[in-house]
Amino acid sequence: MSSRERTERQILEALEAQIRDCGMNGVGINAVAKRAGVSKELIYRYFDGMPGLLLAWMREQDFWTSRGDLLGSDESSARTPAALILSMLRGQVEALAKSDTLREVRRWELVERNEVSAPLADRRERAARSFIDRMDGLTDGGDVPAMVGIMLAGVLYLMLRAKTESHFLGVPLRGEEGWARYDAALERLIGALPPPLLESSLRELEAVRDGRGAGDRPA
Amino acid sequence: MSSRERTERQILEALEAQIRDCGMNGVGINAVAKRAGVSKELIYRYFDGMPGLLLAWMREQDFWTSRGDLLGSDESSARTPAALILSMLRGQVEALAKSDTLREVRRWELVERNEVSAPLADRRERAARSFIDRMDGLTDGGDVPAMVGIMLAGVLYLMLRAKTESHFLGVPLRGEEGWARYDAALERLIGALPPPLLESSLRELEAVRDGRGAGDRPA
DNA sequence: TTGCCATGTGACCAGCCGGTCACACGGCGC
DNA sequence: GCGCCGTGTGACCGGCTGGTCACATGGCAA
Secondary structure: OOHHHHHHHHHHHHHHHHHHHHOHHHOOHHHHHHHHOOOHHHHHHHHOOHHHHHHHHHHHHHHHOOOOOOOOOOOHHHOOHHHHHHHHHHHHHHHHHOOHHHHHHHHHHHHOOOOOHHHHHHHHHHHHHHHHHHHHHOEOOOOHHHHHHHHHHHHHHHHHHOOOOOEEOOEEOOOHHHHHHHHHHHHHHHOOOOOEOOHHHHHHHHHHHOOOOOOOOOO | OOHHHHHHHHHHHHHHHHHHHHOHHHOOHHHHHHHHOOOHHHHHHHHOOHHHHHHHHHHHHHHHOOOOOOOOOOOHHHOOHHHHHHHHHHHHHHHHHOOHHHHHHHHHHHHOOOOOHHHHHHHHHHHHHHHHHHHHHOEOOOOHHHHHHHHHHHHHHHHHHOOOOOEEOOEEOOOHHHHHHHHHHHHHHHOOOOOEOOHHHHHHHHHHHOOOOOOOOOO
């Protein structure tokens, strides 16, 4: 490994540690350079300044995150929309639960929009939208994006809130027992989602979409 | 009005304007003093520094907020728990919708906990808990605090998120139509709450609580 | 060997921050 | 008249910030 690569790694890891410990407000050239044990000039040379460093770091994060994480793998065909949505929500909670850094970044996205945070948020929105559109196509009779949106937003908020408060409406935000309750609550709320289209209705729908009309389905 | 009172008002209003325009990160002695058109020394004299100013401002805010806002007034006895919860959620959305400053403060509470933000958050938690405990006592068979917590957290997140993103799961966060959808979604999700205790069951419950046993209710 | 270029360092700059201080004005009582 | 005190101002301080620059070292190629 070249000397430069090693230095770049040190800087990237220092950045992550700094975000984890001090939040995005504590991220400055001086602090990161000092933590990396390196002159800040190198950050300008190798990453073209702080925004470039952040972008580089996020590019690297994306590589091993968000692979199939968001959608709970691709066993789509075998499960109901409700089950898929539940596992998506669980996946989001887990992803946030295991990374202090990620939580800090998402708090930051809530406060500030700039050249670094915008692409991140937009990527997420695009991925989430493609998921919800698929779910929406499998159900009938209710506003699935809005209902799931509230539940997803809810668990995100609760995860972020855990940093500064220990309880929400009396339910503990830190530790297993609170999240077991939230998980059960999610299951129950998901029961309010519109019912899935039956396989027969799905086939009919496809037929209509293909322009073949709706009459060729066996009565 | 004394000269000092007028100056204090200027400072307090400058603080609010600064929070609204620049968020909590943009709040510093220099910026507030400059916006108020006043020497920062006066902030130290009259409010004992920035934390004192923030506390004074929040004390003033609380006076005309959170009166009965949170609970949607006190027509409790006449309505079902589900209706009360829905109106509480609507009240929260309205309160956040009409004040950019309040939204900034709540974003700040999410990121930082200190001598100023802690009392604020704790007050809110206490008020919310007393509300939810009442609701919990009126229903049976499900984890009401956890379910309502997710919904409340959800609308809070969506309100805060509107600053930096225009959509969430494809649903617009700015403008009326998105929020009409969220309102309908809330109504539907609330349908998943456990059913209210009947009056008769309530009387029975009270009887048990009072130690009189459960047998004296007319069959 | 000579010289070049990548790597790395520390000093230096202007600008902003919070915080304090000395001082000016002006009404009000003695 | 005099002096006091509430109100207000601007200058000043040390410390930190992001950003740039000159310079040292050391490996590699001609």
